Amino acid sequence: MRFLILLAAILLFAFSAHAQEPAAEPAPADELIRILEDDTARAELIERLRQASPGESAEEAAPAVPDLSIARQLAEYTRSVAEGASATVRSFGNALGNFQDLFAGGLNADAEVVRNLAINLGIVIVGLVSSFWLLRLLTGRINRRLARGGTERGMLRRLGGLITVALVDAAAIVAAWAFGYVLALNTGITPSGQMGINQSLLLNAFLVVEASKLLVRLVLVPQFGTLRLLPVTDENAAYWSFWAARLISLVGYTFMFVSPMLNSVVSRAAGGAAQVLVMATAITIAIIIVLQNKDDIRIWLANVSERRNNDGLGRLLAALGQHWHVLAIVYLLTLLVVWFANPETALPFMLGATAQSLIAIAIGSLIIGFIGRFVTAGLSLPDDVRQRLPLLEPRLRAFVPGVMTIVRWVVIVGILVAIGQAWGLFDFAGWVGSEEGLAVAGSVVSAALIVLVAIVLHVVVSSWVEYRLNAKVGRIPTAREKTLLNLFKNAFTVALAIFALMLALAQIGVNIAPLLAGAGVVGLAIGFGAQKLVQDIITGIFIQFENVMNEGDVVEVAGRSGTVEKLTIRSVTIRDMSGTIHLIPFSSVDQVSNMVRGFSFYVADVEVAYDSDIEVVKQAMRDAFDVVMQSEHSNVILDELDPPVLVAFTQTSMKLRARIKTLAGKQWGAGRLYSETVWRLFAERGIRKPTPQVSYVPGLPAPWTADEGGN
Structure with a gap:
């Protein structure tokens, strides 16, 4: 793309430097203005109108109202297209005639003029080429030393080396150009201290062409890959540098030297013929380059699409890769036809629009590439921030890609707007400068800023709540703080979303008063229709x-x-x-x-058999508490064991009770260990558990039992 931009800039410079504006004929409107401004001419015009034929009606004398119907506009458009096509065909014929004039003019040229021109130019050309060749040999050695070890340098050192190489090459070009001027002023058949205009044309063309080629070499750096900043292989750098240098030399020397020289020495037809020949040759070479790189660029765009996981932009690039060569060839042929038809106005406009479009695409590509690299690399927060806010980095990694995607599409829209502005499809800059455009742009920017501020506030508040709930940093939050902070975060998020949405809609011109009134009515209806929901909220x-x-x-x-x-x-x-x-x-x-407010009690109810010694049972319960106090549960016990007491008698047992006071919610662990220890000590000391007992009492004989006699 840089090569095309550079080529377009050189062509635009050449065309604007040698374009000849035809003399404009006075328009009828200008003539009418001149008559009306002159008192005498205006009086004569009025007198002529008064002496008009009396039979002529006022409608016939009045100027005709222009026909603005669709049929008339379509006719005007088709007529302009036909005239343009006719002019194109005539330009081809004129070009063929110019070639004939070139050879005829060359044969009829004055032999003395040709001889003097050949001597003067020959001396300058030989001196210019030889001095530039020698200087390039010298600067080549210097540049090789500068490029040595470039792979081991950082980006700044490589950039400094590249700038030094550029200065050395630029010095060689300027030195050769100055030496050529010295030769032109002091040699040849012209008087000392004077030089011909053709020699000046040659030297200026040399300076511009070699400077342009130097810019290409600085971008591609075909000879010193260690200094190259772009990710281009040596083979591709050499290929594009070779063809760019040839096209720049061909077009630059023709339009800045050969064509003006033929115009002055032979004829303007000869100069025009040379331009036609070179333009056709340059376009043909460009088409060949496009066809040679058709598959390479298609594969490159397909790889870019795969790296983007075939998203919307990736699919667009893949489709462009299938047909890019057709679009490029059509553009090159259109460029040639436009130059044939109207080189003074149409071609400079087309080249300028092309250069602006390519610059917009290049800048947009750099921005999109930077955004893509930023999103791919992700975010990595410092360790102390990650420790304080462990959820901030995942939240940003989930939030940033979405924002960057929106920014990427905004950049793409900006590129399309810049291209449309360059080609005159619409006047976006003029519309933005108007009152309506400023109002719309201000509203959109204000709404975007409101949404952005709301997102930032959400991240800040969520991070602050996370920081307050982080037990590893600062004091440990209480259960009350956890509950209230989570409720605050949820309520703040909902309120912020509604508030930001309302403000953004108000900024873009939406009347939010009906929305607020409707929200109130809807809320009232929900309140009547969802009484359970209202009860839930009020109770909560x-x-x-x-x-x-x-x-x-x-x-x-x-x-x-x-x-x-x-x-x-x-x-x-x-x-x-x-x-x-x-x-x-x-x-x-x-x-x-x-069950976990302030403190807690573990209540131990123990049942033993009636034949158990109560004092022995109480001592076993106290000993079990001593065992618990020697375990890891001792740090949660707040007080001594409540003395075991007899609390109830049952049909089969005696019930004793003791309590252990602990921290809130910590009673179960200590209580399980206490119960286990109590029953183990009971077993060791022979304290029996209550067991149900059944006693058999012999009863009297049944009344229906028979006696010995059977009665």
Whole structure:
């Protein structure tokens, strides 16, 4: 693309430098303005109109109203197309005639003029070529030393080496150009201190052409791959550099030297014929280059599409790769036809639009490539930030690609707008500069900024809540803080989304007053139609105010016991001992039993047989508590064991009770160890468990039993 941009710039410079504007004939409107501004001419015109034929009607004397019908416009358009095609055909005929004039003019040229021109130009050409060749030999050695070890250098060092090579080559070009001017002024058959215009044309053409070729060499760097900044192979760099140099030399020397020289020495027809011949040759070479690289570019675009996982842009690039050569050839042929038809105006416009389009595509490609590399590389936060905010990096990795995709499509739209502006399809810059355009652009930018600020606020608040809930940093959050912070994050997210949406709609011109009124009506209807939902929310609000339960508490709610895993403004989620999740709306909650507030008691009820010694049983229970205090559960026990007491008699046993005071929610671990130790000590000390006993009492004979006599 850079090669095409460079070629277009050189052609545009050449055409604009040697274009000749035909003398414009005065338009009828200009003549009428001149008559109206002159008092005498205006009086004569009025007198002529008064002396018009009396039979002529006012409608016939009045100027005709232009016909703006579709049929008339279609006729005008087809006529302009036909005239353009006719001009193109005539230009081909004129070109063929110019070739004949070239040879005829060359034969009729003055022999003395030709001889003087050949001597003066020959001296300059020989001196210019030989001096430039010697300077290139010298600069080649210097550049090889500069390029040595380029692979081991960083990007800045390579860029510095490339700039140094460019300065050395530029010095060689300027030195050869200056030496040519010295030869032109002091040698030849012209008086000393004077030079011909053709020698100046040659030297200026040499400076422009070699400078353009130097720019191509700096981009591709075919000889010093260690200094090359672009990811191009040595083979491709040499190929494109070779053809770019040939095309620049062919077109540049023809339009800046050969054609102006033929115009002055032979004839303008000869100069025009040379331009036609070179343009046809350059277009033919360009078409050959396109056909040679048809498959390579198609494969490259297909690989780009695969790397993008065949997304929308990837499929577009793959489809473009199948037919890009056809579009390129059609463009080159159109360029040639336009140059034949109207080289003064149409060709400069087409070349300028092409150069602007290629520049827009190049800049857009760089931006899209940078965005793609940024998204692919991802985000990596510092270790301390990752430790404080462990969920921030995953959140950003999920958030950034979406934003970058939107930015990528905005860049693509900007490229299309720039191309349309360059080709005159629409005047986007003029529309943006108008009051309406400024208003629309300001509204869109304001809405985008509001959405962006809302997203940033969401990330900031979520990260702050995450930081406050992180037990590894700072103080450990309480259950109350966990509950309230999670509720705050959810409520803030919903409110922020609604607020940002309303503001964004207001910025783009949407009247949000009906939306607000409609939201109020809908909310009222929901309130009447969903009484259970309203009851859920109101009860949930009071539960949160009264701080009855928080996440992590062990509670009994609506007949379900378990650990609170999630608490919202409408419901509570409980996981029971079997691992089952229960979602309980607050409208069905009439009582909450929290088992982990402040402190807890483990109540140990022990039943023993009636023949057991009560004091021995109590001592075993106290000894079991001493065992628990020597275990890992001692740090959760807050007080001494409540003395064991006899609390009840049953039909088969005596019941004794003791309590262990622990931290809230920590009673079960210590209690299980205490119960296990109690029954182990009972077994060791011979304390029997209560067992049911059945006594047999012989009864009297049944009344129906027969006596010995059988009566």
